[in-house]
Amino acid sequence: MxxxxxxxxxxxxxxxxxxxxxxxxxxxxxxxxxxxxxxxxxxxxxxxxxxxxxxxxxxxxxxxxxxxxxxxxxxxxxxxxxxxxxxxxxxxxxxxxxxxxxxxxxxxxxxxxxxxxxxxxxxxxxxxxxxxxxxxxxxxxxxxxxxxxxxxxxxxxxxxxxxxxxxxxxxxxxxxxxxxxxxxxxxxxxxxxxxxxxxxxxxxxxxxxxxGLPTNLSKRSAKYLLRQRPNTTSFSVDFHIFEVEKVYLVVQNNDDDGAYSFIRKRTTNGEKKGSIHQLTDVIRRDGQEFETKRIISAREYNASYRSRDLSRHIVRQERISFLYKLQSFTIHVYQTPSRGTCILHAQVESTDDETPVVELPDFLDIERRLKQDDESTYGSCALSVIHK
The missing domain is CATH 3.40.50.300 (P-loop containing nucleotide triphosphate hydrolases)
Incomplete structure (x- = not known):
């Protein structure tokens, strides 16, 4: 369901x-x-x-x-x-x-x-x-x-x-x-x-x-750590740049320790700006993670903002989106927190038994591929936590 x-x-x-x-x-x-x-x-x-x-x-x-x-x-x-x-x-x-x-x-x-x-x-x-x-x-x-x-x-x-x-x-x-x-x-x-x-x-x-239906696909993206923000003048493909604000909300469902929600505002860079607002809910069921996304209005975004989790940073990023050899990529350049951290997301679909095949762009300075264990260091959910 x-x-x-x-x-x-x-x-x-x-x-x-x-x-x-x-x-x-x-x-x-x-x-x-x-x-x-x-x-x-x-x-x-x-x-x-x-x-x-x-x-x-x-x-x-x-x-x-x-x-x-x-x-x-x-x-x-x-x-x-x-x-x-x-x-x-x-x-x-x-x-x-x-x-x-x-x-x-x-x-x-x-x-x-x-x-x-x-x-x-x-x-x-x-x-x-x-x-x-x-x-x-x-x-x-x-x-x-x-x-x-x-x-x-x-x-x-x-x-x-x-x-x-x-x-x-x-x-x-x-x-x-x-x-x-x-x-x-x-x-x-x-x-x-x-x-x-x-x-x-x-x-x-x-x-x-x-x-939110069961599927044998488990991985939504392969992630790579970049050494620095790339110079887009060296790109051999078309790209778009966006500013993203991600706000984590107070968890309503205390019965699911792995559940969380966030709202996101994504604004197009350039002369003709435009923003999209989205609500994302993540739950875990039967060992699987289910993520549902819904486009919301600016009014709904502002209303949800008042329920933000004050124990977390507001995550702000510059995102650079492009296609390379028919594969979708987005570079997340963190502004707050962890300013300067650059993560490349390659949109892939695979099963637990497969290693996603990604043909990486030759114009990026990639340090290494991130593993599941790296989520606690480089995942936005983990980075958002305010340590006292």
Whole structure:
């Protein structure tokens, strides 16, 4: 069973984005996830891909021959996307049961189809930021890499008449889409290094972990100690920088010695700032650790802040997020406490019997890999404790 969120007055609602280039397996993945989650007590609704809705109902490629239509179409897609998602969310909330909203593509996908100038102008006229569209709406983003990149023999558009990309175009679009979502706090890239069934099973396992269902996956990240904060001018990949404030709360459940909760505010660096607020609850059951995350409002964050654990420091970090060879990395640079400590987190999924395979970036000065025993020294939960 999934735990009730907050004070137990609401059922949890998880919102996931499935994106990627053409023929990545999104349609099949949504069908698999829907069945899997419903069988385990969740209400599930899928939000259809809006561009496909328009294209399959009369909007043709000829429309693009009219000057400025690319921006008009992406604006319309975004209008329908946000309205449709919000409407479905209201329906699921009204049910009052644990629920999952699966979105076939999302608002940031439009960035892959416009120039940076057109995209930025569109957002400016709307009065929104990328953080508003990317970070504050979804619990996780799953990028399913197109079959054209790594599984060429299976690349086909026969099941989607709205698509017309060659394999080369599909790969380019896949990479631009992936770049558009870069910066989401929980972005997972599912490549074609395994067969398609294994690709789907990886997705199911990750989703299970996120919604609090039992899974054979135990490790969420591999961690490495860096000798110093890297100079981002030496990075060979795109990256985003965020400021993070993590506040541990007074434990309400005294029956579980391992339980803890914290709220987190994650703010985008740069001219167009935007913040996302999140509540995380961690419990231990049957020897496993279950972690559930919920996006909360700024008001909820401020209310929870008043229940902070005064025996702990407020953890403040600079975080640098990037993708390297289809793997997600985040560097945590501590400001308080333990100022200057730098930890590299590689997002991996593995079982207890496996050693996660991580291809480390060559532009980082890595001292060593951290082991489980190092949590008492380098884990943020341990570092937050105020020693008297």
């Amino acid at each position: 999934v735990e009730s969120e907050g004070q137990g007055t609401k059922a949890p609602l998880f919102k996931f984005i499935l994106t990627g280039g053409p023929c990545g397996g999104k349609t099949t993945a949504i069908a698999r996830l829907s069945s899997f989650l419903r069988e385990r007590g969740f209400e599930v609704i899928a939000c259809a891909e809006v561009y496909t809705i328009l294209a399959s109902n009369g909007m043709s490629l000829d429309f693009y021959s009219t000057e400025g239509m690319d921006t008009v179409i992406q604006n319309s897609v975004l209008d329908v996307q946000l309205s449709l998602e919000d409407s479905i969310e209201k329906v699921l909330k009204a049910r009052g049961k644990p629920a999952v909203l699966l979105c076939d593509r999302g608002p940031m996908d439009g960035k892959a189809y416009l120039s940076d100038e057109k995209w930025n102008n569109m957002l400016e006229k709307r009065g929104v930021t990328e953080a508003d569209l990317r970070d504050t709406r979804y619990n996780a983003c799953f990028h399913l890499v197109t079959a054209a990149d790594g599984a060429e023999a299976f690349y086909t558009l026969d099941n989607n008449q709205a698509r017309s990309e060659t394999p080369e175009q599909a790969i380019d679009l896949d990479r631009r889409t992936r770049k558009s979502w870069l910066g989401h706090a929980h972005m997972y890239v599912l490549d074609n290094s395994s067969d398609f069934e294994s690709k789907l099973q990886r997705l199911v396992n990750i989703v299970s972990k996120l919604v």
